Amino acid sequence: MKWTKKDLLDLESLNREEISMVLDTARSFREILDRPVKKVPILRGKTVVNMFFEPSTRTSASFDMAAKRLMADTVNISPKTSAVQKGETLLDTARNLEAMKIDLVVIRHMSSGAPHFLASRIKSGVINAGDGQHAHPTQGLLDMFTMREKRGQLEGLNVLIVGDVTHSRVARSNIHGLIKMGARVSVCGPSTLIPMGIQELGVKVYYDLDKALAEADVVNVLRLQLERQKKGLLPSLREYSQLFCVTEDRLKKAKPGITIMHPGPMNRGVEIEPAVADGASSVILDQVTNGVAVRMAVLYLLSGGEGSLSEAIKKEA
């Protein structure tokens, strides 16, 4: 099978084979990260521009590192230091960078659909690194990669997503990806943070965390943005954590061997108890490591990489 898409915009537009292809490719790259010299010259001569219009530590570092591991050149643009401050539009910024002969654009943007907007107007491949509350496909992929790594397969796996689903692009990408791969997905959170019509995506909705946890093999805990309380979506963070914080106590009633995930950044004590975040069931830091491998795979596939991957990764820089 050959990768045919110019862009990676969301998981809704990928089919099962394409998702498997990214995950399989990522497995090859994952191994490189344990080498003493963590570089392969696969994307030498390619240029990747990282445009982050929203603050990000994990994702921007992960993309930058993934590109550097493959020996691509990277340029990082952030709104504070770019001409966006001078009123330049997103499209103009991208077109100007493209005029410098680049290959891929990685974009994080607060507007849902911004990567789609860009992808239909520039020639370079566009990778969505998170758009508004719409999609975060590489997070979805790295979550699935981690689940597959820890639980063997995705088919039939019971995955529970807990928290602010309404504002979460991570939740949406998890839902689309996991359902395509045959997992069963449930969401649980306060009714004000579960968006209208979410059932139509094929998920089960719970408002009682204990009931929701009973069937789960994997729990993906979402970050609760602290300003939700001010916007009148929640009475208080205290009450939120009473009802929805994933705690050791609650997990005692869950299935043994349950896997705990979190896309970060965490609000310890709000949505997840520190003991759970740092406990034996937690794979949160594995997610971060795997994120680099998954992004290497995405960069590789979107750069037109194919065929001799097994040969290519043998070479060291």
Add this chain to the structure above:
Amino acid sequence: MKELKIQKAEGRIIIKNGRVIDPANKRDEVTDVVIRDGKIESIGKVGDPDPKAQVIDATGLIITPGLFDMHVHFREPGREDEETIETGSRAAAAGGFTGVACMPNTTPVVENQGIVQLVKSRQTAYCGIYPVGAVTKGLECQELAEMGDMFHAGAVAVSDDGKPVTNSNLMRRALDYCRMFDIPVISHCEDTFLSADGAMNEGALATRLGLRGIPNAAESSMAYRDAQLAALTGGRLHIAHVSCAETVDVVRQAKRRGIKITAETCPHYFTLTEEAVKGYNEMTRVNPPLRGKADVQAILEGLKDGTIDCIVTDHAPHSHEEKEVEFDQAPTGMIGLETSLGLCWTHLVETGVLTPSQLVEKMSLNPRNILKIGNSKLEIGKTADLTVFDPKAKWTVEPEEFFSKSRNTPFKGFNLTGKTVMTVLDGNIIK
């Protein structure tokens, strides 16, 4: 580039063999209309035509009282880069309209008699310009604008369109005050706490696209409030751009109770659903947003049973630069003057929702009556104000060919049936 030509009204012009649809006179027949020196001389078969007369063969065409759009934004003064009263008037004429009511959300706002006079002074021979004045100064919902002065200067209604009058007490006073001039208060119904920073219709699709949703209740709850205030004051209320089923219900019930309420909708609310937003097509971003299938069905029923009196375009020009941005950053609104008639004919008449005569009621008779514009029916001796269109003409929407200065339409490439052939305004032929 196409051009619109104006032929001066001189001598006798016979528009022959057209289907004359004049709902106020209950007329729907194939006959001849004779115009002499700009005035209607006769309606009826001309046996032996005056050899000096100009004869226009209207076989297969429909002749109606001039179409009137009671909800447009012509951006002058302030944003002449997007539309001027002149370019908007040409677009109106090309779309079959002989008159339009211009909303006051310009820069400066049409909030006193001087600006009403300015807008009127820009009128061209292409189309009648009827200003709507603001309800509140600066559209800021703090103090009432000088509605009496504006009425006397020529404002045909008042509205804060683009924004709701959020303060219920001010809305009450506006409805009460306007009773003195017997002009309607046109309400842009939107509870902005509910619509908040929404970018499209609320529901499963918004969830999927990750766009913030605007529930129907944001519109219908304020429509209900305003209907109650109209009942309380006895003022005339007109609900702008009805987009959803619940608002249709509110208007229907209020009419049953005898409240002085009228309502309008726009072609995009019965020809498109929220599905058009897929792919983040910024041309489909409009306020109120495109709704679901059930809403479209309710709008069609409301048009059919008379709950919705008028079809307007809410013609809202935006520059390419401002519209071609991320979906939730794009300004709301679309242009509509040059697609309205084709959309209505194709989606209302050809589908059997409305008879041709009912369509003319909603695009000419009712808006003219609501705003007391005149020329709502064909009368011997009156200045000719007509629209002539070909109900069989098939065409494809090409925004590049529009007379409007702006191109922001979601209907690009749509195949429509029904196109304007000419309009007659003050007896002049425009085509």
